[in-house]
Amino acid sequence: MSCSHEAHGHDHDHNHSHDAPLESSPLDSLYSQIDTPNVTALNAEGGGENGQRVIKSWEMRDDESLWCESDVDDELIIKIPFTSSVSLRSITLKAGPSGRTPREMHLFRDQPGLDFSDASSSTPTQAFDVVPVREGVEYQVKAAKFNGLTSLTLFFPGNSSGGDEETTRIYYVGLRGTFQSLPNRPGVIVYESAARPTDHKVDGATSGQTFRPGY
Numbered sequence: 001m002s003c004s005h006e007a008h009g010h011d012h013d014h015n016h017s018h019d020a021p022l023e024s025s026p027l028d029s030l031y032s033q034i035d036t037p038n039v040t041a042l043n044a045e046g047g048g049e050n051g052q053r054v055i056k057s058w059e060m061r062d063d064e065s066l067w068c069e070s071d072v073d074d075e076l077i078i079k080i081p082f083t084s085s086v087s088l089r090s091i092t093l094k095a096g097p098s099g100r101t102p103r104e105m106h107l108f109r110d111q112p113g114l115d116f117s118d119a120s121s122s123t124p125t126q127a128f129d130v131v132p133v134r135e136g137v138e139y140q141v142k143a144a145k146f147n148g149l150t151s152l153t154l155f156f157p158g159n160s161s162g163g164d165e166e167t168t169r170i171y172y173v174g175l176r177g178t179f180q181s182l183p184n185r186p187g188v189i190v191y192e193s194a195a196r197p198t199d200h201k202v203d204g205a206t207s208g209q210t211f212r213p214g215y
Contacts, residue, residue, distance in 0.1 A: 028089070030175040031057055035081040042077040042116065045069045045167070051078045054173045061094065061136060061172050069100070069169040074159040076102070076168045077119060079112055081151045084179040088146035091154075092174035094136035099161025100169040102130045105139070106155040109146055119155040132160050136172055143177075150182070 034055055041051030045068075053066040070076040095101045106124035108114055114122075125145050131137045146152075152175070159168045 028176045028178065029058055030082070030086055030088070030177050030179060031055070033082050033084045033086055033179045034175070035083050038081050040079050041068055042079075043071050043073070043075055045071040054078065054170045055080070056172055056174075058174070061092075061174060064171055067169050067171045070156075070167045074102075074156075074161075074166060074168045075116060076156040076170065077114065077116065078154045078156075078170070078173065079114070079151065080154070080173070080175075081112065082149060082179070084181050086146075086149040086152075086175075087143065087178045088141055088149060088152065088175060089143055089177040090138050090140045090175070092136045092138040092172065092176075093130065093170070094134075094172035095130065095168070095170050096134045097169070099159055099165035100167055101132050101134075101160050102156035102158070102168050102170070103160040104128065104157055105130050106157065107141065107146075108153040108155065109149050110151055111153050112151045114153045114155070119153075120157070124155065130160070136174070138174075138176075146177075 036052055036055045039052045039055055040048040042048065044050045050068050054068050056063060056066075068076070068078065091105075091107070093102075093105060104127060106119065106127045108119070108122070109125045111118070126141055128139050154173065156168050156170070159165055
């Protein structure tokens with residue numbers, strides 16, 4: 001039996017989201033549309049390529065043998081390019097343990113050059129308060145803001161420990177939505193398809209959000 005949860009925050013327009021949670025399913029996973037070899041992370045322990053560790057298939061969503069963890073502090077950026085034009089519906093995040101869970105997740109569309117200074121001083125396309133649980137939680141985005149993406153950048157401005165833990169750890173990032181082939185890439189149109197950290201911190205409010213346990 002699945003249960004749904006809804007939480008509300010504020011975005012910069014002070015709008016609330018009351019969208020119904022999505023049904024968890026692998027059928028509209030965007031995993032195959034992620035340019036995984038070019039996924040990278042800033043301030044990642046072991047190097048930027050370790051950002052690729054969080055890009056896992058539906059079947060591997062519960063695997064905790066691979067993760068991406070921040071290095072010198074608890075800030076982390078993960079940059080996800082796509083091989084097609086993506087319309088995002090939701091993002092599932094699995095993180096932890098305990099205080100290493102990020103307190104917020106800020107999403108930026110089509111800003112592949114974003115660094116910590118930019119992320120700290122810019123308004124995200126949408127932001128979420130992260131649910132402090134170990135299992136994966138699915139966050140429903142405002143779909144109108146995430147149509148026609150070629151890349152998605154995730155900024156985690158700190159963890160939930162209140163200073164007790166020095167790092168942030170991410171196990172899994174799952175994306176759901178639809179996609180179209182880019183004009184300069186071969187293929188057919190498909191619908192409903194199966195760094196150097198700084199000390200900048202973000203104090204902005206998070207946007208209206210809907211989330212549920214899911215993948």
